[in-house]
Amino acid sequence: MELAAAKLKFIEAWGKLGSEWGINRTMAQVHALLLISPEALTTEEIMENLSISRGNANMTLRDLIGWGLIEKQHKAGERKEYFFADKDVWNIARQVAKERKKRELEPVLKVLNELSAVTGNEKDPELITFKKSVADINKLAGNVDKTLETMLKAEESWFWGSVLKVFK
Amino acid sequence: MELAAAKLKFIEAWGKLGSEWGINRTMAQVHALLLISPEALTTEEIMENLSISRGNANMTLRDLIGWGLIEKQHKAGERKEYFFADKDVWNIARQVAKERKKRELEPVLKVLNELSAVTGNEKDPELITFKKSVADINKLAGNVDKTLETMLKAEESWFWGSVLKVFK
DNA sequence: ATAAACTTTCAATAATTTTTGAAAGTTTGA
DNA sequence: TCAAACTTTCAAAAATTATTGAAAGTTTAT
Structure with a gap:
């Protein structure tokens, strides 16, 4: 299996597991995406990757921060916020x-x-x-x-x- | 607190916990009801007690049996099915x-x-x-x-x- | 002070899940 | 065989939950 397909499958499986355990599907998917991403991602990139709206991405990211699962990162000289997940x-x-x-x-x-x-x-x-x-x-x-x-x-x-x- | 009020509170709390863990609220409530009932109950009694429809009661009871949490009981000389929960x-x-x-x-x-x-x-x-x-x-x-x-x-x-x- | 870049909000909409209830199905006893 | 007693099914409706997207809000650089 190739990486691109594996990523999709992982995100899907994580989302399903989340929803079976009372965690919003999208939230679990965003978490999965960040978990397998070596770099921090912007809201824009997350929206694109998962085909979700800006509002949804924003709220989901806030929830994930509330759960202590991801953090914001600021890159020098950039206005955008980046998000990354604890990989441990x-x-x-x-x-x-x-x-x-x-x-x-x-x-x-x-x-x-x-x-x-x-x-x-x-x-x-x-x-x-x-x-x-x-x-x-x-x-x-x-x-x-x-x-x-x-x-x-x-x-x-x-x-x-x-x-x-x-x-x- | 009196028993009647305590029962309601227990059923409500169990239902809420269930829904937070991806278990249908009604299913958790039916389970709670049977758990605190010393006697096996009929579908009719469960419907009344929780104000749910016959169809809902029937499906929920089937699910609970599927989870191995409750069992059917037959009383001699009666047509009705009784349900009771394992109390352990x-x-x-x-x-x-x-x-x-x-x-x-x-x-x-x-x-x-x-x-x-x-x-x-x-x-x-x-x-x-x-x-x-x-x-x-x-x-x-x-x-x-x-x-x-x-x-x-x-x-x-x-x-x-x-x-x-x-x-x- | 302004405007561009970016984030947040939230009412409206969409999707999903749950519930209803009447009809169909089944079992039992006479 | 019939009909009463009881159970199951499932399409439609209701309730709940998630998502959208445009407008409002904020921050930063000039």
Whole structure:
């Protein structure tokens, strides 16, 4: 397979994966494009490459900056802004984990804790089942939270070394 | 907080979390409802409880069965089908991990392997960057795959015991 | 102060996803 | 065999989400 075709395929696959995981398709594609680009690109180049509008490109790039996945770069003597992606895949994974933890896991943990305080007749099967479900999910979510916390601080080789060693 | 209010809040929170992770909102809500229900419910009851149509309820229930998260139950002497959810949260986590691995991770691994075979001028920075990105993602995805594989086979207490012990 | 170069905004539009509900299909018991 | 009880299908409608593009905004150089 040639590079040009491979690039298209990669961008498409990344976009699909993103959309399956609740990330805007275009955002994932822009990220893919920057990830495989050795040079920083301008908004113009990104628009052209992916056939998207200026407004879409602008908003998507801002979102990606918000996720901590890309950065702006200024070239001396130029007015244009260039964008480039962090190429370290472990950093990317950590950054995504960090943001989703903050945006999704933490709010859910907060709700679960509130729901633990539900009151009622302690003999009611409805209440018993409810409390057990909430408690169990809470426990699992707590473990996920702790593991992510470790991952956020860890070096890739240490993390996988430890995990895979345990699991032989 | 009273049970009725708590249930609503739980169903809403579960639905929101689902939609943030690429799972249909209604599907997550039906799952939530069955998860906190001590008894199996009929399509009719689910429709009423969540104010959804018969068609929607039927399709959603089929999807949930496809994900291995709920099952049909037949009550002696009744024509109606009852649905109930596995209440073991670790089983749920495993089931979701298993399905997403199969539906999403494995196809991506397949594409990444194909993309590793890209050809071209080995001095071209475009090609160098592309190959490195693909190789790095491949490695990470491979580690995730192995860890999920372990998780699928493991008991909850063993899994978290091992992971959390390593991470102190 | 002006104009060119560039970025941002956002209402309108388009695309996609979800839901509805009535009709068709199936199963069961008499 | 019939009809009641129940389930499934799917085209149309609704809801949601993403995209466009032109206008407004900003920055910089002269």
